[in-house]
Amino acid sequence: MLHEDRLFPLENKARDLARALYTTVRDLPIISPHGHTDPRWYAENEAFPDPAQLFVTPDHYVFRMLCSQGIPLESLGVPRIDGGPTETDGRKIWRLFAENYHLFRATPSRLWLDHSFEHVFGLTERLSARTADMYYDHIADCLAKPEFRPRALYERFNIEAISTTESALDELKWHEMLRQSGWKGKVVTAYRPDSVVDPEFEGFAANIERFGELAGTDATTWDGYLEAHRNRRAFFKGYGATSSDHGHATARTEDLPKADAAALFAKALKGDCTPQEADAFRGHMLTEMARMSLDDGLVLQIHPGSYRNHSAEVMARHGRDKGFDIPTRTDYVRALKPLLDAVGMRKELTVIAFTLDETSYSRELAPLAGAYPALKLGPAWWFFDSTEGMRRYRETTTETAGFYNTVGFNDDTRAFCSIPARHDVSRRVDCAYLATLVADGRLAEDEAHEVAHDLAYRLVKEAYRL
Amino acid sequence: MLHEDRLFPLENKARDLARALYTTVRDLPIISPHGHTDPRWYAENEAFPDPAQLFVTPDHYVFRMLCSQGIPLESLGVPRIDGGPTETDGRKIWRLFAENYHLFRATPSRLWLDHSFEHVFGLTERLSARTADMYYDHIADCLAKPEFRPRALYERFNIEAISTTESALDELKWHEMLRQSGWKGKVVTAYRPDSVVDPEFEGFAANIERFGELAGTDATTWDGYLEAHRNRRAFFKGYGATSSDHGHATARTEDLPKADAAALFAKALKGDCTPQEADAFRGHMLTEMARMSLDDGLVLQIHPGSYRNHSAEVMARHGRDKGFDIPTRTDYVRALKPLLDAVGMRKELTVIAFTLDETSYSRELAPLAGAYPALKLGPAWWFFDSTEGMRRYRETTTETAGFYNTVGFNDDTRAFCSIPARHDVSRRVDCAYLATLVADGRLAEDEAHEVAHDLAYRLVKEAYRL
Amino acid sequence: MLHEDRLFPLENKARDLARALYTTVRDLPIISPHGHTDPRWYAENEAFPDPAQLFVTPDHYVFRMLCSQGIPLESLGVPRIDGGPTETDGRKIWRLFAENYHLFRATPSRLWLDHSFEHVFGLTERLSARTADMYYDHIADCLAKPEFRPRALYERFNIEAISTTESALDELKWHEMLRQSGWKGKVVTAYRPDSVVDPEFEGFAANIERFGELAGTDATTWDGYLEAHRNRRAFFKGYGATSSDHGHATARTEDLPKADAAALFAKALKGDCTPQEADAFRGHMLTEMARMSLDDGLVLQIHPGSYRNHSAEVMARHGRDKGFDIPTRTDYVRALKPLLDAVGMRKELTVIAFTLDETSYSRELAPLAGAYPALKLGPAWWFFDSTEGMRRYRETTTETAGFYNTVGFNDDTRAFCSIPARHDVSRRVDCAYLATLVADGRLAEDEAHEVAHDLAYRLVKEAYRL
Incomplete structure (x- = not known):
């Protein structure tokens, strides 16, 4: 295929030349510094459920495309908020x-899926109505075998390190279980504090309450709140975290005087923030996080620009994160x-900005990254x-910005089997780009070999300190 | 050439591979679901006037480029609003x-023109000062022959169906004459209600008056106004319409409570709308049109994003639609x-969005079309x-968005001879794209053949129900 | 290399084909209609200082990239505003x-640098830690020779004409010295009035005072102020100027009634403008400049869209124009x-718009340039x-917009040795583009040859009247 x-x-x-470059990076270990695989998989190491549960129902790339052509999410097994009926027969979903x-x-989904089918499951005929049952049976058979359990796949995928992402309120019990297990895989967490940083998050005040309990401070005062972040960041670092992650609607940052920040925080706790104030508070907290990063070394990731849960109807029926x-x-x-x-000239700090607005690459982000240490x-996200x-x-x-203000590749996925496929695409595209540069005289061949290795392995390892 | x-x-x-793909779609019939050819041409089937009137004076792609280099529109025969003198000698304009x-x-104009010259008129030497008279004489001779009349060209161009566009206030007399003629060509209309939907349109209140007369309702009440749309849409459907078309300055939509919409309409009739209210009303009417589409099956086309008639001087001297x-x-x-x-999750509805802002393709439109049924x-517009x-x-x-959330090609033209040229460009570019996907392993060859046919023929036919 | x-x-x-096209334009003289080389170089014709002063310290492309990777600007010899210590040893900077x-x-810097190293200095081994000293010594030796003085290089670079850029307040003494020298090189000035057009410019009122003195008018009245511009433009024309240049934050223009413009000017002189008023005044002055251009024939250049001196810290420590x-x-x-x-339909006027926002090329600038005479x-800037x-x-x-609404290439540089390199890149890229058009049938080969010459030489010469 x-x-x-x-x-x-x-x-x-x-x-x-692209092939030659690729040959040298194809088998490098995978470093996956930002993603959403479930730490429970590695902790419990249970078999994955049926093929539909592995490939269709959890992958919003897959089900949104089917949805766009009029296939109801219910028929793909996507749960309803009201607990109403959805398809539970994996084989029907698969067909x-x-x-x-x-x-x-x-589409990239097709590349990832075919790669998974062929490389992970050894399937070589294209998926279609005709081959649906053969696929289903074969994958289901595989999933029952020990060599298809999460840890075995982790090893087979040649993953050197992978980061999951947990809420600042998470107790990290799967990470604890994983540590206790003695397994050698390197699965680290990342600190995602949206629920205690965004005044508009559901249950913000209660979240802060809980946050203080977890951190052992009174998080309802400004100083206590910052202290709680420091404590929780240290706790996450204890489970390998090397980064924090922030998914705001915009890239807005602020650097407010302490009194103003504290006043906004007090309003937020009371639920009195205007949308503008909430936005300013979120923006200010990015700068606070950056300052903490100067102390504790966590890499700060900013993921802005998504209008979340665009369809009111899908949000009401199926909830968040459903491809809209x-x-x-x-x-x-x-x-x-x-x-x-505040901190842009500090070379010991690493702030990584992502974008969903391609127009900002050449106009804004490359010039900024090509100036501020x-x-x-x-990466493309x-x-x-x-x-x-x-x-x-x-x-x-x-x-x-050159190559050296970039940080390799992130797969950012919860689709476990797609991880090697995505890194493979990234390595191929980078090698193709480098080969083109060499072929038309913009880069020397020896340099291309060095850069290929940098893009596939070294830069991500260094930037994320993994 | x-x-x-x-x-x-x-x-x-x-x-x-591109050539092989193209060979299979080159001779497929043309479906032109959105355009601005004149129904009178097909109805009367008179000879086209001189070469300049066919290729230069009516084509804003052509005369704006000449204008940009300092050639006055008058010297190209573009009429003046004040009736002042303009060039009338076709041969002078042609030279x-x-x-x-x-x-x-x-430029694409060059591709279309050369294609028309060679394929329609058999000319094989490039147009230039030297060949100007030869071209003029030859084309003029051709136009005098029966095989260059509109219906003959329609047949020679292998058009299976073509849509014109008429105002909601049009009586469709050319379409009626065409129907009476017994000619087999499929020329349908499309419902374009800007003059009765946009409170800022010249003579809005009078337009509504006339609209009610045509529809046989009192269109000055909100309910009567909506009923008038329903009636006129049905009337247009009687002349083959399968779509409505809406050219607003922005893509703004609204879904107002009935009382608010009715109140805005009442203000609009009195000429009391602020620009913001007029914009809200236009936006609301798109949603009303979408609701009517759920009932009558017309496809809703949204064409936003053009700053119309940018030059005050050209607007004052030559009026609308002069390349600015x-x-x-x-x-x-x-x-x-x-x-x-309101209606985005309804798979029985088809809303087709166009853009003149390329940056929205990957960032906004593909993600939206790749989610909402x-x-x-x-197409590129x-x-x-x-x-x-x-x-x-x-x-x-x-x-x-994949291929299947797109709808084939629109020529959107009033330049009749350019229609086969434009579809040819579209088919070639799509085949080139598909061939590249196959060549670098992103699509299988058998799939490319199927997609080539889909893009050239099936998708447009199905999306527009033609 | x-x-x-x-x-x-x-x-x-x-x-x-690209090579064949390039061969015909490679050796055409360079016309550099917009740039920032120092007229003093040509006037005094002294030797350039050491290699670091030639290639590193003055080139913000070079030092911002080094800065982005944590190398302090001080260590590259970039002066500090407070006079604090910076590296002065050229060899250390070079290493x-x-x-x-x-x-x-x-990066393009690499292409330009390698080109300079090889073509200007005859170096053929790549620069690296290992070759640093060899490079330094060799370049330093060259710089001591007469054939590496500015005028010799000007001639060797085959420059036919080059424009520097001077403030409206500049007395043009280097241009005067150059004229007196009898040297045949064509070095002209360009009129850059930002300091007397922007109410937010440091010392605006004092600048206007000085402006009036230089122009021999009372520039503190609106009429006198406009007269002063006319006089200074004429003075600059006396030193070969064929253009004015305007670097505003946005592309805003205004065409205010005289009384409003005069009132804004009076406020500006008193320092009373709001930011909005200052912006309106700048915008209005572009239209005034365009009207003056109708009289005196200077080409009007608009360079908008840069957020200047983005880093407060770098601005405070090193001042303006430091790569931020x-x-x-x-x-x-x-x-x-x-x-x-006001003036867009006047074909005798030339307004040249640049952009740093690529998204405006296809959406806004090409349609505008493809319509207004x-x-x-x-060019790409x-x-x-x-x-x-x-x-x-x-x-x-x-x-x-076609080719003929574009104006060839600008190098816009203060890096003298990069001038031939930049024009070489431009000629190669254009030839590559033209060759591709010919190869896939969008342009005839004879036309490509003509266009290649136009893009490399004729268009810039005609547009800038050089």
Whole structure:
């Protein structure tokens, strides 16, 4: 199913060179510094459930595409908030998926799925209505075997380190269980404090209450609140965390005087913030987090620009994260200035900015990352985590920011089997880009070899301190 | 004049494959679901006037480029509002055009013109000052012959169906004459209600008066007004309409409570709307139209984002639509939410969104069309209805929306002879794109053949129900 | 070090054609109509100082990239405002640069530097820690020779004409000295009135005072102020100026009634303008400048969209223009309308608009330049003055604006040795683009040859009247 030279340039010399470069990075270990796999998988090491539960029901790339063509989410097993009926027969879900597999033509999902089918499960005929049952049976058989359990796959995928993401309110019990288990895999957590940083988060005041309990401080005062963050960050570091992660609607940052920040926090606790004040508070907390990073060394990740849960109907029926997060135009130049004025020139700090607005690559993010020592540019993300998206990322950032203000690849996924596929796509696209640069005289061949290794392995390892 | 392999990839294997794909779609009938040819042409079937009247004076792509280099619109025969003198000698206009034909190098106009000259008129030497008279005489001779009359060309162009666009206030007399004629060509109308939906349209109140007369209702009440739309839509459907078309300045939609909408309508009738209220009313009417579409099956087309008639001087001297419509930055994420919340999950509805802001393809429109069942993505439009524009359209939408949330090609033209040329460009660019996907391993060859047919024929036929 | 066919297409036929086109334009004289070389160089014709002072310390492309990786600007010899210590040993600076030369991989700086090293200094081994001293010694030796003095290099670079840029308050003494010298080189000035047009400029009122003295008018009245501009423009024309240059934060223009403009000017003189009023005044002055251009024939250049001196810390420590100017989203459609309504249809006027926001090329600037006779589109600028940037410029503007609403290339540099390198990149990228158009049938070969010459030489010469 998979073309040996996929994603490589078409011209022979560049293709040969891309292949040569790829050969040297293909088997490097995977470092996955930002993602959403479930730590419970590694902790319990149970078998994955049926093929539909592995590939369809949890993957919003997959079910949103089916939904866009009129297939109800219920028929794909996506749970309803009201507990109403949804399809539970994995085989029926799988057949529906297989009958509509043509919808994924030329999408990254298709590349990832085919890669998983072929590399993880040894399937070599294309998925279709005709092969649906054969696929289902074969994958189900595999999943029952020990070598398809999470830890075995982790090892087979050649993962050197992987980060999960947990709420600041999480007790990290799976990470604790994992540690106790003695297994050698390196599964670390990341500190995601949205629920205690965003005044508009459901149950903010109660969250702060709980936050203080977990941290052993009175988190309802400004000083106590900051102390609680410090404590929780240290707790997360104890489970390997090397980064914090922040998914705000915009890239806005603020650096408010202490009294103003404390006053906003007090209003937030009372639920009295206007939307503008809530936004200012979130923005200020990014700068506070950056200051804490100067002390504790956590890398600060900013993931802005998504209009979350765009469909009121889908949100009401199925809840958050159902494929209806839509990118919006995002400003970085004015938004990041307060944070950058506060800490942007500190080379010991690493702030990694991502974007869902491609237009900011060449215009804003590459110029910023190409100037401020603290700022690095995260990889092509989400809808751009694709062949064309990755190619455009390199073409629009490299000339201004170079390679060395970027940080390798993030798979950012909860689809476990797609991890090697995604890293493979990234490595191929980067090698194709480098080969093109060599072929038209913009980079020397020996340099391309060094850069290929940097992009596949060294930069991510160093940037995330993994 | 025309390169046999034009617009195909340069690399040999991809080029061969592009040619093979193109061969299978080259001769498929043309479905033109959205355009501005004059129904009178088909109804009366008179000879087209002189070459300048056919190729220069009515084509704003052509005369705006000449204007941009300092050639007065008057000298190209573009009428003046004050009735002042303009060039009437077709041969003089033609010579001016021919002398400046180099201005069109590497533009889509050049591709379309050369295609028309060679395929429609059999001319094989390039247009220039030297060949101007030869061209003029030859085309003029052709136009006098029966086989160059509109119906003959329609048949020769292998058009299966074509849509014109008429105002909601149009009596469709040419369509009626056409029907009476017994000619077999399929020329349908489309419902364009801007003059009775936009409170800022010249003569809005009088338009509503006339609208009610035509519809046989009292259109000055809110209920009567909606009823008038329903009646006129049904009337248009009687002349083959399968779509409505809406050209607003922005993509704004609203879904107002009935009382609010009725109140805005009453203000609009009195001419009391503020610009904000007029905008809200237009936005609300898109949602009303979508609701009517659920009943009568018309496809809803939204064409936003043009700053119309940008030059005050050209508007004052020559009026609307003189090549000075300039694209602007356009938001879709917030703008379309009210309509999508109202009807976006209804798979029996088809809303087709177009854009003149390329940046919205990957960031907004592909993610929206790749999630909502009702939303489809219209083709590259207007300034992007070009080789590079179409290529970027596929490269920035396919990975997120796939092929099957797109709807084939629209020529959107009033330049009759350019219709086969434009569809040819579209088919070539799509085949080139598909061939590249196959060549670098992102699509299987059998799939590419199926998709090529889908993009050239099936998707447009199905989406527009033609 | 330099690949003979660098930047050409990879496919053989297109590459051969690109090379053939390039061969015909490679040796054409350089016309550099917009730049920031120092007129003193040509006037005094002294030797350039050491290699670090030539290549590192004055080049913000170079030192911002080093800074972004944590290398302090002080260690690169960038002066401090407080006079604090900075590195003064050229060899130490050079070594630091050489050790970090890998940071420039695949950036335009690398292409320019390698070109300078090889073509100007005859170096053929790559710069690195190992070769740093050899480079330093060799370049230093060269700089001591007469054939490396500014005038000799000007001649060796085959420059036909070059423009510097001077403030409206400059007395042009170096230009005067140059004139007296009898040297045949054509070094002209350009009129840059930001300090007397921007009410927010440091010392605006004092600047106006001085402006009046220089112009021999009372510049504190509105009429006197305009008269002063006319006089200074004439003075600059006396030193060869054919253009004015305006670097505003946005592209805003206004065309205010005289009384309003005069009132704003009076407020500006008193320091009473709000930021909005200051912006309106700047915008109005662009239209005044355009009206003066109708009289005196100077070309009006608009360079908007940069957030200047983004880092408060760098601004405080090192001052302006230290690599922290960051592009922002820029609107042209509404912004330019007042100016275009006033003078946009005047074909005897040339207004050249530049952008740092690539998204405006296809959406706004190409449609505007493809309609208004007065408006031309400046080349890819600053961060886009690069292989990919230039390629995207052609791909996104040509189909709408054609070639003939563009104005060739600007190097816009103060890095003297990079001038031939930059023009070489521009010529190669344009030839590569043209070759691709020919190879895939969008342009005839004879036309490509003509256009190649136009883009490299004729258009810039004509647009800038040089």
